[in-house]
Amino acid sequence: MEYARPATVEEACSLLALHGEGARVIAGGVALSILLKQRLVEPDILVDIEGIHSLRYISDDANELRIGALCKHREFEKNPLVRDKFPWLSRAAERIGCVQVRNAGTVGGSLCHADPASDLAPPLIAAGAEATLRNSQGERKVLLENFFIDYYQTSLSEDEILTEIRLPRLSARTGVSYEKYAMREGDMATIGAAALVTLDDDKQRCIEAGIVLGAVGPTPIRVKEAEEALRGRAVNESSLRKAAAAAMEASSPLSDSSGSEQYKREMVGVMTRRAVSRALQAAS
Amino acid sequence: MTELKVVGEKLPRVDAREKVMGKAVYVDDVQLPGVLRGKILHSPYPHAGIAWIDTSPAERLPGVRAVITAKDVPDARHGACYLDQPMLAREKVRYVGDYVAAVAADDEETALEACNLIEVEYEELPTLFDPVEAMASEAPLIHEHLAEYGLLQPLARCVENSNIHNHFQLRKGDVEKALGEADIVVENRFSAPMIQNGYLEPFGVVADIDGQGNLTCWVSTQGIRWMQRSLQDLTGIDRNKIRIIVPYVGGGFGGKGDISAAAICTVLAMKAGRPVKIVFTREEIFLSGNNRVPVITHLKDGVKKDGSLLAREVKVIMDSGAYSGMTSMIVTNAGFGGSGPYDIPNVKIDSYGVYTNNVPGSAFRGFGTPEIEWAIESQMDIIAEKLGMDRIAIRLKNIYRNGAISATGEKLQSVGLEETIMKATQAAEFNQPPLPPAGGKGMASAHKYSMAPGAACAYVEVKIDGSLELRQAVVELGQGSNTVLAQMVAEEFKVPLEKITVALNDTATTPFDLMTGSSRATYNMGNAVRLACEDARRQVRERGAEILEADPDDLIVENGMVYVKGVPEKSIPFRKLFVHGGYPLLIGSGIFNQKSKTVDLETGQSERPCAFWMYSTQCAEVEVDEETGQVRVVGFTAAHDVGKAINPDLVVGQIVGGVVQGQGIALMEKVEMENGRILNSNFLDYKMGTVHETPGHIIPIIVEEAHQEGPYGAKGIGEGVLAPTAAALSNAIYDAVGVRIHDLPLTPEKIYFALKKR
Amino acid sequence: MPVIEESFTVKAPVQRVWDFLMDLQAMGSCVPGCEAVNTIDEDTFEVTLKAKLGFITAKPTLRITVYEKKPPYHLKSSARGKDSDRASTFDLKNSLDLKSLSEGETEVGFRSEINIVGKLAKFGFAIFKEKFKQQNKEFTARLKSRLENGSTGSA
């Protein structure tokens, strides 16, 4: 196996174009090194992008937050700007693995690995994040919502890398929250539920809603029916119940050592309720 | 007794520095020139005949130095009780993971690749995964020749032509009659699943054979002599040519030491003519069959209205999987105390060890006791509630006290149980209401035996510089035995701890010890060490007497000096004993063998079935999330009667470590098996408690009810800690939300669905 | 290990369904990822499959042996083989049952017990099972479309 450490995005992209299927990007290596060790993945060449320093930033434009793909989880968990303006994102990052994982793992790696249990995808999708993908020819943007295709599969093509995540500035009276259910602190999510709630001027009705589930299907699942149950209505016991029921319905969890399908579906309901209630609190 | 100076002190561990510095040597650190890596090919089938094996594709792979199958090794078997396990499967495989063939190659990758190239033709056989089904008389046999197997433990009795490799029975009084006379009869079934020992250091072995055919084997094991003996049986090498070296061991909990793998490593080294190293992957540790054996416990109790236990009927089924390992012994030994730490006039116990095609189970911290105590202490709370009785009161009404006659007919001594109950419940403020809205408190008491008979031997050598070297074979696997035993030597010679060195475990230099297990080290080896010190002191006095021209009996040995009693001015340092005494060899030896009394096989009666008993009480406080069933452990109070804490810090270490481990076992640990195949053989899917799940606070309490025959009154601690933990937690959950779970682990899922049904 | 059970009805008479399923090339064309089918003898054949699951690509060659056959209703087979890198072993036990519901309608039921040992088994079992289910759905859909869109049968 060969190893390359390009210093620029262009260099990285041309290596990917050259080696095609045989090349594999490595960022923090938290997820990939396990697969390499188990020989589940056996690339011809590892393209280590950690040397591309230009991809490691957090910046705040008037309209959006921009996060470079090589940003470490720990960095934006601790970043004052994120903590101040996107506290929910910082809190979601706090729940990722342990400090060691957060110090090594990158935002881009977490998304490109496309484990449906990623803690970042659900809140980012709920908040309307967009991903920038680059190859030698140029760049394209996809809504993060459309980025995930299947278990561990994204819409990235072989020659592309993810360079940036952009998060639109949220409108006033908007709250976002992410609830994680795991057997143990530090485990991958058994269930993740993110909610976004925007209230009207009087803070009576919900005018915009986003509900996204993690870990209970091949990709993060955006639950339109749950959003509809909230949108245009007062958030109360009845709409909460409807949203939770819709989320349970939309989920397709698998039975495994952290719980049966049936239990996990019930917990989808609980976590959805909690996420919406917290988002509502933050919005008011 | 004279005043103690070193024993009883909270001294830092003697191995602390080298471990913190990363200098401590473990098996994987042993580097020999030209060493090959060995890999084992495992069976993919739970039960299948082996039609043929073709190793030639593996042999042709460059870098492969040796390939072996059962054909290349003597037709012999090993076991702790029944000799039922071959090092490599012969004729048939009995579980998914059974060892089928092995390879030694230049590196691990090549060895692994070679294993994949070995072709094996299997013919599937009927399988058994449920121990209750396996016990049925018509069940297919997993070991057709069970009755003909060699037997190392006279107490085990198999049921011929069945899968039951041991049936232990205990009879005291008349249970039938007493159940009829009871005011209430309470019957319940509880279970504890297979769990993994979960030590950090993977099992490893390095085998090297010298030009004279002597084998040196570096191996991480808790049973050095057992390993040596088994290697002789399995490989045909004479025992006197087998040298076992056990460096530091990174945790064991009863499951360290894979005999088959050590024998395989040896045969590979013989065949390849080069040293071979095998280090297990985590997956292989799960497969190696040293997991905790799953246990089903049925209880039927007859109780009087006043809470006194009239009768207890216990039926225990242990699913040992494909081989009996230590399970046969566990069946008997756990049977001795199978009715709990209570004075019950009528007791009937039947415990069974059963073969299935599951991955084998074996010993785990507690040797059957925590699994049974889990049932008994849950049951005690159920009874208390039925009678409307206080949970402390029902225990105080029935517990063993000094002089009580146990279920096996032993007159009990050194019973500190009541004190553990009083101290634990007091410190835990057990009678104060728990946290609202869904907080709860629970308690559990337990006892745990330490096995007998079993010899422990020690040498203590007096050195010219006034230091002392202890040579003994208790394995330091993190528990702190080297420190405790060194403290005893320091105490006996009245020198600072720094003057003591503890030699590496090595059959060439360290004398016999039965094994590191059953919480027996401090008591048994401690006694041997004291005897060795006494012997060494006698030699010192005799030498000193010649030089000082005094009567040896008038001499005092202290602080590296010998002097005449009352005349400390007239003293000589140890150095003089050598310089003026013709350089004598001052080595004291001590042999301690705790005798037991014969056990009647029909009734399980024995006046001394074991060395000593440890007693404990733990209180847990929890909070339950009623929406999810998740449990947060607010706090734990653990009071343990250890006889005498030789080093209180180390006792606290055992208590705190045990509570943390026990909590994980109670709340989440389970080896998931489907048709004999383990689904979670890694630490991502196999959940153990981590630092995040440790209780909010742990209050360790040491109770010292001295044992007359223990060194300085000491008993033991290691295994006792796990015994009450699971039930204390379960009882707390019940107290919090009224949900009683009968099958470990107490997962949020089980609690959640039980809450829905409430 | 995953056990997959599936049953569905096709609008075709039982004999035609049986004949189709016994036609290796036709049947192979319905198996997602089937790259090659070779007949060894009447009851033995070899298939090479390619399956992608996220970052994993498996390309096992399986030898299928039919060991019980009651045309046109019942068939049992076993399949064994290794992945192309030989580090994983696949072992399947399959049974197929056809039931004639009416002249033009047949119920197809099959059951597979899938056993994977070695490298690939390190990958989450639950996800494997899910993937197999997906593949089966696709197989069923293709089978139905081939059988139902062909001629409406000879009955």
Ligand SMILES: Cc1cc2nc3c(=O)[nH]c(=O)nc-3n(C[C@H](O)[C@H](O)[C@H](O)COP(=O)(O)OP(=O)(O)OC[C@H]3O[C@@H](n4cnc5c(N)ncnc54)[C@H](O)[C@@H]3O)c2cc1C
């Ligand atoms: C013990 C442990 C616990 C964990 N717990 C959690 C948790 O609780 N929550 C959670 O969300 N995650 C968790 N993870 C997963 C981990 O945090 C993420 O997968 C990690 O952040 C990946 O980042 P990385 O930079 O290390 O990616 P890598 O391992 O370097 O790469 C992962 C994958 O993404 C691809 N890749 C990486 N960067 C790019 C890029 N810029 N463009 C294109 N492709 C790219 C790689 O090719 C590879 O396929 C855990 C992991 C471990 C090992």
